[in-house]
Amino acid sequence: MTFRYANGVPTSTENATADILKAAADPKVISFGGGLPAPELFPVEKMKAAADKVFDKYGQSVLQYAETLGYPELRKQIVKLMHDRDVETTFDNVGVVGGSQQAIDLVARMLINPGDVVITEDPTYLAAIDVFNSYGAKMVGVEMDEDGIKTDALAKTLKEYPEAKFIYTIPNFQNPTGRTMTVERRKELVKVADEAGVPVVEDDPYGAIRYAGEFLPSLKHFDKDDNVIYLSSFSKVLAPGMRMGWLVASKEFMAKFTIIKQNADLHSDNLTQYIIAQFLEDNDIYAHIKKITDVYEHRANLMLQLIDEKFPKNVHHSTPEGGMFIWVEVPGVHTEDLFKECIKHNVAFVPGSAFYANAGKDGTFRMNFSNMNDEQIKEGIDRMAKALKVVMPK
Amino acid sequence: MTFRYANGVPTSTENATADILKAAADPKVISFGGGLPAPELFPVEKMKAAADKVFDKYGQSVLQYAETLGYPELRKQIVKLMHDRDVETTFDNVGVVGGSQQAIDLVARMLINPGDVVITEDPTYLAAIDVFNSYGAKMVGVEMDEDGIKTDALAKTLKEYPEAKFIYTIPNFQNPTGRTMTVERRKELVKVADEAGVPVVEDDPYGAIRYAGEFLPSLKHFDKDDNVIYLSSFSKVLAPGMRMGWLVASKEFMAKFTIIKQNADLHSDNLTQYIIAQFLEDNDIYAHIKKITDVYEHRANLMLQLIDEKFPKNVHHSTPEGGMFIWVEVPGVHTEDLFKECIKHNVAFVPGSAFYANAGKDGTFRMNFSNMNDEQIKEGIDRMAKALKVVMPK
Numbered sequence: 001m002t003f004r005y006a007n008g009v010p011t012s013t014e015n016a017t018a019d020i021l022k023a024a025a026d027p028k029v030i031s032f033g034g035g036l037p038a039p040e041l042f043p044v045e046k047m048k049a050a051a052d053k054v055f056d057k058y059g060q061s062v063l064q065y066a067e068t069l070g071y072p073e074l075r076k077q078i079v080k081l082m083h084d085r086d087v088e089t090t091f092d093n094v095g096v097v098g099g100s101q102q103a104i105d106l107v108a109r110m111l112i113n114p115g116d117v118v119i120t121e122d123p124t125y126l127a128a129i130d131v132f133n134s135y136g137a138k139m140v141g142v143e144m145d146e147d148g149i150k151t152d153a154l155a156k157t158l159k160e161y162p163e164a165k166f167i168y169t170i171p172n173f174q175n176p177t178g179r180t181m182t183v184e185r186r187k188e189l190v191k192v193a194d195e196a197g198v199p200v201v202e203d204d205p206y207g208a209i210r211y212a213g214e215f216l217p218s219l220k221h222f223d224k225d226d227n228v229i230y231l232s233s234f235s236k237v238l239a240p241g242m243r244m245g246w247l248v249a250s251k252e253f254m255a256k257f258t259i260i261k262q263n264a265d266l267h268s269d270n271l272t273q274y275i276i277a278q279f280l281e282d283n284d285i286y287a288h289i290k291k292i293t294d295v296y297e298h299r300a301n302l303m304l305q306l307i308d309e310k311f312p313k314n315v316h317h318s319t320p321e322g323g324m325f326i327w328v329e330v331p332g333v334h335t336e337d338l339f340k341e342c343i344k345h346n347v348a349f350v351p352g353s354a355f356y357a358n359a360g361k362d363g364t365f366r367m368n369f370s371n372m373n374d375e376q377i378k379e380g381i382d383r384m385a386k387a388l389k390v391v392m393p394k
Numbered sequence: 395m396t397f398r399y400a401n402g403v404p405t406s407t408e409n410a411t412a413d414i415l416k417a418a419a420d421p422k423v424i425s426f427g428g429g430l431p432a433p434e435l436f437p438v439e440k441m442k443a444a445a446d447k448v449f450d451k452y453g454q455s456v457l458q459y460a461e462t463l464g465y466p467e468l469r470k471q472i473v474k475l476m477h478d479r480d481v482e483t484t485f486d487n488v489g490v491v492g493g494s495q496q497a498i499d500l501v502a503r504m505l506i507n508p509g510d511v512v513i514t515e516d517p518t519y520l521a522a523i524d525v526f527n528s529y530g531a532k533m534v535g536v537e538m539d540e541d542g543i544k545t546d547a548l549a550k551t552l553k554e555y556p557e558a559k560f561i562y563t564i565p566n567f568q569n570p571t572g573r574t575m576t577v578e579r580r581k582e583l584v585k586v587a588d589e590a591g592v593p594v595v596e597d598d599p600y601g602a603i604r605y606a607g608e609f610l611p612s613l614k615h616f617d618k619d620d621n622v623i624y625l626s627s628f629s630k631v632l633a634p635g636m637r638m639g640w641l642v643a644s645k646e647f648m649a650k651f652t653i654i655k656q657n658a659d660l661h662s663d664n665l666t667q668y669i670i671a672q673f674l675e676d677n678d679i680y681a682h683i684k685k686i687t688d689v690y691e692h693r694a695n696l697m698l699q700l701i702d703e704k705f706p707k708n709v710h711h712s713t714p715e716g717g718m719f720i721w722v723e724v725p726g727v728h729t730e731d732l733f734k735e736c737i738k739h740n741v742a743f744v745p746g747s748a749f750y751a752n753a754g755k756d757g758t759f760r761m762n763f764s765n766m767n768d769e770q771i772k773e774g775i776d777r778m779a780k781a782l783k784v785v786m787p788k
């Protein structure tokens with residue numbers, strides 16, 4: 001029987017990005033297309049020790065139904081992590097979710113009616129675009145430069161769309177561009193959003209993975225009017241297979257969030273919540289993060305150096321200070337042509353068009369460095385350089 | 395700042411059920427109101443052993459991002475469980491979710507547009523009512539008797555609402571009534587749904603917890619036209635804190651489901667999926683279920699016997715053959731009056747009105763026996779009998 005689906009369900013299960021990723025999944029292909037953390041850095045033994053302790057100490061309660069907003073001890077640990085990120089909050093303002101993807105989804109569900117305007121950076125995280133689309137949002141992209149979203153353009157957009165439901169932004173090492181918003185822009189963004197009465201959804205999965213430059217306070221730090229909903233995750237600092245993220249918002253928002261989270265899954269996996277809380281109690285997470293950032297810094301620098309050496313001189317790239325991605329622009333080239341040529345050379349990336357809600361900028365693409373060893377980076381960049389020679393205008 | 399919420403978000407965070415459960419949470423109160431499995435039966439040591447093995451064998455991959463539909467080995471185990479339930483299916487038709495609550499939520503999201511009709515048993519699972527409401531459904535309840543939903547009434551309702559989006563049913567040991575649908579009704583339900591072209595969402599969290607009577611094939615067993623979406627869960631047979639459930643549906647449906655599940659949380663917790671798969675590989679789940687059903691049978695029978703002895707003679711109750719709940723009807727009494735009187739006597743239940751989408755039947759309530767020891771059952775029934783004496787019409 002063929003079902004009559006709701007409006008938010010795509011009529012086709014085909015999509016260009018899925019096809020591209022399928023092409024890149026061939027084991028012969030060196031893929032800079034993924035967005036995976038380096039698995040060799042996962043703290044397997046320490047996580048196992050935390051799990052053992054949890055079963056021994058909390059055997060029955062960890063396996064029972066629990067609080068919708070999350071395990072209290074984990075939420076207390078998150079309050080500490082937020083303090084380290086220069087945000088003072090309380091236990092009651094924190095909710096635990098199944099990865100920050102669930103936070104994006106539930107916040108969107110709480111705010112978007114079909115037809116509502118959502119303002120995003122252009123380009124932005126592709127799975128956020130999918131979520132906002134599925135709730136029937138009309139997306140309006142705001143231009144970025146190397147300093148992040150252009151706040152003057154944002155102010156203009158807010159005047160044009162005063163009824164916009166929220167602004168979605170990734171201030172640190174943005175996916176896909178790797179760019180970081182400057183402090184001035186952060187202050188300005190919070191200010192113009194406050195003035196417009198439009199909430200800000202600050203997505204910060206990568207902020208703790210900084211290997212260069214200085215720590216910058218989050219938008220939530222500058223939020224004096226409970227207008228920022230802050231999202232983050234353990235995926236990049238611990239392990240993404242343990243689907244654990246969190247959000248921080250006003251108590252009023254959290255009261256409504258509790259109802260929607262209860263509808264969605266009653267609560268997040270209790271066992272994993274206990275294990276992460278135990279891990280955080282027993283280990284220095286910043287020592288662990290240092291191991292990650294040392295490796296990522298090395299890989300990013302190697303990739304950037306080789307791009308500078310081997311790609312044509314007119315290629316632009318971002319120079320991230322953390323995170324997992326580099327954004328590349330090749331003037332005068334169609335990304336699609338380059339992608340096809342790269343696949344012939346057994347190397348892949350994600351074309352820029354995947355990250356634009358509306359028309360994208362041609363010649364752009366995203367490259368991942370976190371999950372690539374030196375040999376893969378060297379060989380992959382060589383292959384891309386050869387493919388670029390074929391498609392570059394003479 | 396006050397946000398402008400989407401239509402699906404309740405304007406008030408107060409609700410009668412929450413208030414009732416709060417009253418019942420006082421430690422002096424013996425609460426038959428919960429819906430928790432008995433924690434002393436959780437297989438803590440075996441689960442710990444499974445977790446250890448998973449960390450040792452699959453260290454890095456268990457902590458990495460994974461497939462949206464779930465860990466393949468777990469899905470294969472679920473195919474076997476389905477076979478034991480007389481449903482032949484394949485790996486590709488199975489999706490793993492964060493408890494069957496998430497299955498209810500995502501299936502509803504995939505099928506309901508605001509204003510759509512959803513047909514449910516009357517009464518039905520309260521958190522399903524909340525979900526369907528949150529997507530803007532108009533709920534139409536169909537009367538039940540001791541044999542489950544009345545299929546002649548269902549056929550009439552389907553004629554009245556030919557555009558209904560789906561029928562939601564809990565055939566085994568229904569929540570809240572504890573009733574089980576007869577085989578004849580099961581066949582008839584699948585037939586009238588097929589004829590009407592309306593899908594069936596079969597929610598079966600309790601089916602494996604049968605301690606009396608004979609195994610009955612599920613609706614999915616009789617489904618020849620891929621018209622039944624079957625949902626189940628590890629919450630009642632293993633542990634609800636490990637939020638793991640599954641759904642079985644046509645490949646066409648699963649292709650769309652994959653997109654929506656990806657939006658919702660990318661995939662369910664990978665660590666917990668691996669641990670449950672390992673537990674199922676290393677242990678006889680039916681031996682474990684036997685331990686659960688022995689205890690639940692004892693508790694249910696004790697509670698029923700005491701109700702028969704101590705409650706007034708005109709009280710009706712269901713006689714479940716499994717699951718966790720008994721449904722009680724007290725003619726001539728307002729449930730609210732009884733609830734207040736019971737709280738004075740330090741004993742609680744869930745008033746029937748919570749389980750009706752529209753007007754409920756007065757004098758009804760749900761009692762849980764799975765999480766109550768003998769002393770609590772004896773003392774609690776004594777207190778309820780005293781409260782009943784106060785409120786029963788003379």
